[in-house]
Amino acid sequence: MKTTAFRTHTTxxxxxxxxxxxxxxxxxxxxxxxxxxxxxxxxxxxxxxxVYPPYDYVENGVTKGLDADVMALIAPKLxxxxxxxxxxxxxxxxxxxxxxxxxxxxxxxxTPTRARVVDYVPYAKTGGSLMVRSDNTFAPKKPEDLCxxxxxxxxxxxxxxxxxxASEASCGSSPMTIQEYATSAEAAQALxxxxxxxxxxxxxxxxxxxxxxxxxxxxxxxxxLFPVVIGLAVKKGNDQLRNALQAELDALIAxxxxxxxxxxxxxxxxxxxxxxxxxxETN
Numbered sequence: 001m002k003t004t005a006f007r008t009h010t011t012x013x014x015x016x017x018x019x020x021x022x023x024x025x026x027x028x029x030x031x032x033x034x035x036x037x038x039x040x041x042x043x044x045x046x047x048x049x050x051v052y053p054p055y056d057y058v059e060n061g062v063t064k065g066l067d068a069d070v071m072a073l074i075a076p077k078l079x080x081x082x083x084x085x086x087x088x089x090x091x092x093x094x095x096x097x098x099x100x101x102x103x104x105x106x107x108x109x110x111t112p113t114r115a116r117v118v119d120y121v122p123y124a125k126t127g128g129s130l131m132v133r134s135d136n137t138f139a140p141k142k143p144e145d146l147c148x149x150x151x152x153x154x155x156x157x158x159x160x161x162x163x164x165x166a167s168e169a170s171c172g173s174s175p176m177t178i179q180e181y182a183t184s185a186e187a188a189q190a191l192x193x194x195x196x197x198x199x200x201x202x203x204x205x206x207x208x209x210x211x212x213x214x215x216x217x218x219x220x221x222x223x224x225l226f227p228v229v230i231g232l233a234v235k236k237g238n239d240q241l242r243n244a245l246q247a248e249l250d251a252l253i254a255x256x257x258x259x260x261x262x263x264x265x266x267x268x269x270x271x272x273x274x275x276x277x278x279x280x281e282t283n
């Protein structure tokens with residue numbers, strides 16, 4: 001009886017050990033299969049225009065803002081360390097295509113034109129505001145109010161073509177003069193120095209500029225203009241990274257943690273219909 005029991009116990013232990021080894025081997029294989037391929041193993045290199053508060057800026061040598069907060073949530077889940085490269089907005093996509101970084105996280109608006117060269121992970125919704133000097137009686141509410149005015153913009157911004165269309169459609173012989181600047185800060189400074197009459201910029205950026213100016217600037221538009229979806233962007237065809245980012249974002253949304261982050265920046269998640277519209281509508 002003792003011998004039979006011993007043999008049965010030994011056989012059971014052997015079977016458990018074999019199963020444990022098999023499970024460990026399978027798990028290791030799965031880990032290797034899902035390892036994210038990046039330019040530098042163990043890190044995810046991120047391009048961002050870090051002169052664009054509250055989305056991207058540097059404070060005491062550290063990258064801060066919405067995109068830094070988003071990647072601080074996602075990168076560890078991918079087993080990667082987030083490293084940011086400061087790049088001017090107009091050069092972000094060319095830098096991604098040249099493999100200077102794995103990902104753009106820079107409040108990049110989702111547009112059909114850009115979607116032809118990058119793959120998006122939409123992660124928030126924003127829009128534009130009109131900003132003037134506080135001592136100015138000019139108080140535009142909508143693009144059609146800008147006829148005959150010098151309008152400052154961020155170079156390469158998605159709303160510039162929309163302003164040009166509004167000028168052509170509404171301004172006749174008194175068109176807008178659209179002036180572009182390398183950074184939002186330069187556009188705001190041009191407004192303060194009377195180099196432009198009004199600045200059209202992202203709603204969150206405009207509000208931050210008002211605060212930074214000591215209330216010498218003010219937002220005059222009363223609603224979000226040209227509402228847009230913003231997305232993380234990876235090189236076209238990099239399905240592994242895009243799918244991994246999307247999966248982790250979905251998990252954060254489901255947990256409620258992501259909703260709390262968006263509230264901090266007064267932003268919302270776009271609906272699926274808004275995402276599809278941003279990817280396909282050419283106006």
